[in-house]
Amino acid sequence: AQSVTQPDIHITVSEGASLELRCNYSYGATPYLFWYVQSPGQGLQLLLKYFSGDTLVQGIKGFEAEFKRSQSSFNLRKPSVHWSDAAEYFCAVESGSGNTGKLIFGQGTTLQVKP
Amino acid sequence: ETGVTQTPRHLVMGMTNKKSLKCEQHLGHNAMYWYKQSAKKPLELMFVYNFKEQTENNSVPSRFSPECPNSSHLFLHLHTLQPEDSALYLCASSQEGVYGYTFGSGTRLTVV
Numbered sequence: 001a002q003s004v005t006q007p008d009i010h011i012t013v014s015e016g017a018s019l020e021l022r023c024n025y026s027y028g029a030t031p032y033l034f035w036y037v038q039s040p041g042q043g044l045q046l047l048l049k050y051f052s053g054d055t056l057v058q059g060i061k062g063f064e065a066e067f068k069r070s071q072s073s074f075n076l077r078k079p080s081v082h083w084s085d086a087a088e089y090f091c092a093v094e095s096g097s098g099n100t101g102k103l104i105f106g107q108g109t110t111l112q113v114k115p
Numbered sequence: 116e117t118g119v120t121q122t123p124r125h126l127v128m129g130m131t132n133k134k135s136l137k138c139e140q141h142l143g144h145n146a147m148y149w150y151k152q153s154a155k156k157p158l159e160l161m162f163v164y165n166f167k168e169q170t171e172n173n174s175v176p177s178r179f180s181p182e183c184p185n186s187s188h189l190f191l192h193l194h195t196l197q198p199e200d201s202a203l204y205l206c207a208s209s210q211e212g213v214y215g216y217t218f219g220s221g222t223r224l225t226v227v
Contacts (some may be wrong), residue, residue: 043119045218046215090119
């Protein structure tokens with residue numbers, strides 16, 4: 001069965017420091033991968049997605065993620081974190097092909113930003 | 116505003132009450148979803164509708180009853196809920212052939 005693991009439940013970084021959030025997936029075929037961000041009391045906002053092609057994908061708010069098939073990973077990165085990036089981040093994989101309606105989420109990583 | 120609107124934003128209900136959550140999208144999407152987000156748990160897919168037809172029911176208890184009258188509207192009817200049903204209920208929509216969902220801001224439900 002498809003699954004997504006985010007090994008870090010909580011991460012704290014200093015403002016201006018670099019950030020990497022880890023995501024590992026289990027999926028038999030080529031996965032469709034996503035990163036979402038959720039601010040307190042809000043829904044989820046799509047940061048970026050990977051379907052095929054270039055394994056380094058750029059997203060909104062200065063985020064990027066790299067798909068590494070050999071490691072079954074899709075880690076999210078940002079070179080310099082801003083205080084407004086404090087939120088919960090979810091990695092997700094879409095199983096099946098086309099619009100099957102099965103986005104499988106990881107448990108999420110809470111990011112805290114220190115001044 | 117994401118294009119997916121959920122009402123109400125907050126709801127407190129007793130275990131014997133009946134209430135409904137509403138989700139509306141005017142993005143032209145053909146699929147809509149209900150997710151449940153509980154503390155310290157991954158998001159759980161509850162129901163999927165494609166072109167108004169339910170295509171997924173993820174073993175959800177019958178006290179949750181979805182309704183999709185058209186491609187733009189989705190309801191979740193609630194009755195005789197339990198305290199453990201307290202959670203953030205998120206609605207999302209997507210378009211066939213375009214991957215990734217657009218989420219609403221959710222309804223924070225508290226069952227007392």
